[in-house]
Amino acid sequence: MSDPVPEELLDVTVTVNGVPRHARVPARRLLSDFLRHDLGLTGTHVGCEHGVCGACTVLADGAPVRACLMFAVTAQAHAITTVEGLGTIEAMGPVQQAFTECHGLQCGFCTPGFLTTVTAYLEDHPHPTADEAREAISGNLCRCTGYQNIVKSVLRAAELRAQAAADASSTAARAVPGDGGGS
């Protein structure tokens, strides 16, 4: 084994939820710890720290990745979205709303990883079957729910997204004729 390397601090700036965030950190700082310790974004949870449990999953340029298997210094090349970027308590995103409605969580530890994973999955697969939903979450571990309600939540989130899209297009359709009066 080689001699210990002196710890050098690097200026690292990562765009998180649309905002460039800076901290001076060592090269070995994992993105998961950068988010939690350096930026105070504790929504991202750390479970196994070797890529198995999925709790730390965040989106890098929209694609889900394990924050514990990426260094903050490498993450500078990507736009990162954490669970904090998916919605607020007042205005939840469709996946958050669905997990709330379907009781898709108990203790909540694994939930941020499910929310990010499912959000990205539904972008590419807007109408999954129950089997596909189960496959989509196969890389995330939950020790409370037995997954049944999580699968229901994925399907419900797909409904909510479709509904929101339909509402948006009908609003747009109504707006087009533009009678000029009104407001």
Added chain:
Amino acid sequence: MKPAPFVHHAPRTVEEAVEVLGQVGHDGKVLAGGQSLIPILNMRLASPAHLVDINGVAGLDEVTVADAAVRVGALVRHSRLELDEAAHAASPLLRQVVRHVAHPVIRNRGTTVGSIAHADPAGEMPAVLALTGGVVEVSGPHGAREIACDDFFLGPLETSLAPDELAVAVRFPFLGAHTGTAFAERARRHGDYALAGVAAAVTVEDGLVTSARLSFVSVTDVPGVLDVTEAVRGREPDDVDWSACDDLLRGHLAPEDDIHATAEYRAMLATRLAHLTLAEAAQDSLTSSAGGSAA
């Protein structure tokens, strides 16, 4: 756990990367996708003093189909290869196998070349490189060289890459119009390391089997090819007793006991999967030959 301290290098070109690798020697490790390396660092099974992060190196993220091979650059993520239509049309085995590599989230980051350079006998892509007779393209201080997969894999997690060399791409050659392929693996949970996996390539010409080859996941020390042609040559694809290959399989397989399965079980599983994939590959050969002659 957290990785031990290291010096982070971020070369922008292959030449810079090779230069840094030359300076740091055996204390250096290449970081691409990191989906195998970072767990090892987190668990402190390894603590290299220097990481040469090639994620910013230009020109390594291309999948190209040319010269009767699919060429995959060192920064091509598994998910990218999985979705590449041209690669799929040229060599359907690639998509079929890459879908078995871990979970989709890991495939978004992990690279195909990295998985081959990692040379884990439990990895799927080294087995594909072996079965297709692939080549690793390497850049070093003395220029570029190519390493055939037979010379590349030396042992579990051990390759013939020198410390100052960078694997810049791999090429998976096409297997030809008369050759069908198949892959199967079994794991306790989908996405876990396979208890055993088998890739098969069977060539059928004029209605008779003329070649049958296998490569394996998790049941041999080194990714390599077992040629079982002698056991089945000249048979009709629908009328082959694939268990004729069992003696050859017994001689080739070297599974180990671990917490997930006994060696005996893994050997039995690999043998059954060999029968299954050989039969599928023979059928695939008939289908792909039909398609080939129509074209």
